[in-house]
Amino acid sequence: MTVISSTKNPEALSLTIVAEFDAGVERVWQIWEDPRQLERWWGPxxxxxxxxxxxxxxxxxxxxxMTGPDGSRARGWWRFTAIGAPGRLELDDGFADDFGNPVEDMGTARMAATLEDLGGRTRMTIASTFESEEQMQKMLDMGMEEGMGQAMGQIDAILAGQPAA
Incomplete structure (x- = not known):
């Protein structure tokens, strides 16, 4: 498993997940900038x-x-706020209705992904910050921490060039 830590900080309203990969930063960056690669891992x-x-x-x-086992769909949106290839990506993240419009009562989270060179390996840190304790708890109750860990666990196969399942 690629995830090495997951930290909840209720005081800072944040969830931080750290993973390491046997690939260089440039290659790991590609799983963010290419939507076809992103589809292979974003979501459990x-x-x-x-x-x-x-x-x-x-x-x-x-x-x-994201399509669930029963065929149901959970929709989301991102607004990219900063892109510093190949080391940092920042975005606003939220739920969407069937037309792709933000669902306001679910709030918006801020996500920052950083990629750090470990001498040919890469450490990826994804930090999500929430608007309130209630929003953070709701996301955790929905399985965000486990889901992100499972999602990131799929990245090794992509980096190794394995075909999609």
């Missing part, structure tokens, strides 16, 4: 993602849905 194995819109630039928007 039982809830694969499909990106419908993917405008990978500061101010750009992305919309996606």
């Amino acid at each position: 194995p039982t809830w694969p993602a499909t990106f419908e819109e993917f405008d990978f630039r500061p101010g750009g928007k992305s919309t996606y849905y």
